[in-house]
Amino acid sequence: MRQRPAPRSVEGFHDRLLEIQEGLPKRLRQCAEYLAAHTDRIAVSTVAEIAAAAGVQPSAVMRFCQLMGFSGYSEMQKLFRDSLTAAWPDYRERLKGLRDSGAGSPSALLAEFAEAGTRSLEALVSNVDSRQLDRAVKVISEARTVHVAGLRRAFPVAAYLAYAFEKMERPAMLHSRTANLDARHAVREGDALIAITFAPYSAATVDLAEHCTARGVPVVAITDTALSPLMQLDAISLMVREVDFGAFRALSATLALATTLAVASGAKMLD
Amino acid sequence: MRQRPAPRSVEGFHDRLLEIQEGLPKRLRQCAEYLAAHTDRIAVSTVAEIAAAAGVQPSAVMRFCQLMGFSGYSEMQKLFRDSLTAAWPDYRERLKGLRDSGAGSPSALLAEFAEAGTRSLEALVSNVDSRQLDRAVKVISEARTVHVAGLRRAFPVAAYLAYAFEKMERPAMLHSRTANLDARHAVREGDALIAITFAPYSAATVDLAEHCTARGVPVVAITDTALSPLMQLDAISLMVREVDFGAFRALSATLALATTLAVASGAKMLD
DNA sequence: AAAATAATGGAATTAAAATTCTATTTCTGT
DNA sequence: ACAGAAATAGAATTTTAATTCCATTATTTT
16 A cells, blocks of 8 residues: 555545545454544544554554554644644744745735634634523623623724624613723613623723622623633633634634624513 | 642633632743633643743643642643543534524524634635735835724724734724714825725715825725725725624624734734 | 742653564465 | 465554752742
C-alpha cells in the first residue's frame, strides 16, 4: 500500500478511513472500526487506552496510524486536538503569517474572521447551558422594564439589544453613561437587568449589577469567564467564549445569544 | 490555605476557582485567569503549553492545581477529559437534536440564530468583491481621521468600528447624533467616511455620505442591496446579505466585514 | 531595617507514554 | 502440506511530559 499524505482535517480522516478499509487484516480492521465509532476519543486518549478499548496491542494502533498516512499516533492525535480547541495563534503572528505567505490580502483576512465567527457560533450552541438560558428568558419576559448595560467591547451588543427591544415595542433602557451619568435610579422593582461585560470587566457595569442585586432586581449576565465579577453576585450567568483573534475578538456568538434572549422573551410574552 | 477535596465536575471547578481567587499571588492569579478563560484547553494541553500560554512557569501551574485541591495536573486534566468523553454532543448532533425535539425552546432558537449567522458568514466570504474591499482598505488606511456613521440596526456595527479604531489608536469619530446633532462639519479634507445603512435607509446617514462625496471625502459604504441610496453616490460599496431568521436579521457578516476593514487598514499602516 | 515567611523560576528527577524492534504466529499461493 | 510473505504480540527503547526540589527573589511582619 503506497503512502499518501496525512489527512489534514477530521473530514479528511474519515475519507481516508473509507479508502483504506477494504481488505484490512483483522487487527487493523479492529482499529479502523473502533476509531470510526469513537473518533472523539482520539484527542484525549493514549495509544494504550485506544488499544485496550479496541482489543488490540498498542503496536497495532501504531501501524494503523502509519497506514493512515500519519507518522505516528501523536501526529494523528494533533489533528483532533486542534479541531477541539477553537484556538488561534496570536493576532500579530497570524497577520505576519498571512503576509509572509503572500496571502495577507484583506479578503484572506475576511475569510479568517468569518471562520472565527463560525467557530464561535458552533462552540456557543454546544456549550450554552440551556437551563440558565431558560431562566434568563423567563426573567426578562416577566420584567416590567428591561435595562441593558454594556460598555466598550460589550457596547455594540447592548445597543443591539436595545434596538431589538425597541422594535418589539418592549420597554427597555440602554445604560450608556452618556455625559458620564449612570442612571441607576431608573431601575425599579419589577424590572430586570441584562449586564454584558468581558475581561477586563468594566467597573460601571459591575456596579450597576450590584446595585440591582442589592434591590432584588434580577440580573442576567452575559460574560466570558468564571472569574467574572458578575459570577460573584448570584446572577443568571450565560458564558460565551468567543474565538480569539489576538487583540480582536469576534462578537458573533455574543450577538446570537443576545438576539435569542430578546426574541425568546418577546415570544414568551405572547403566550 | 487549607486543602479541600478536589472538584468533581466542571461546575465544581468553576466554583472552586471563584472561592480561591481572592488574594492570589501574581503568578497563581495568572493561572486562574488563563484557565478561567480557556477551560476547554485543559483536556488537550500539556502543562508546558498551559504554562506558556498563561505566561508562567510549569511549576506555577502545578502549584495552582494543588491549590485547587488536585494532586497534580494530570488529575485535574482527567476531570476535563472525562467530561469531554462523557457526553459532549458536538454542534451538528446538538443542532439536530434541538430541531427534532425542543422546537420553540430558547435553545432551539439559539441554534437557529447561530445557523443563520454561519450561513451569512459563508455567503459573505464567497460574495464579497475583493477589489472593492482592497480599495476600501486603502482609502481607510490613508485617511487622517476615519468617520463612522450608522444608525438603528447599523449602530452596533458603527459602535464596534469606533471601538476597534480606538483600540488601534487610530483617530476615529462615531457620528451617533447625540442630541440630534449631526457633526458633519467635523469631516475635513483628507478624512474618510464609513457609512453603514440597511433598508429602510436612514436619511441622516445618507445625507452625511452625500455631504462627504460633495467635498471629495471618500466614502466606504456597507450596505445590503444594490438599491441602496449609497450606491448612487460613487462610494466604494461593500454589499452584505445577512440571512434572516424570522423578523430578525443577524449582524454576524456585517461585523466580520467591519472588523476586517479595521484590522486590515491598521495592518496596512504598519507597512 | 532585619527577620521571617511566602512566592517564584529553573533545573533535576521521576513517571508515563510513544515508538521501534524482533521473535512468533498466521495467512497465501502453490 | 510447505515455503514465503504478511501480520501480530509483547518487550525494549526512546521520547516526551509531569512533578519535585531548592536556590533566589519578593513580600510581610516585627
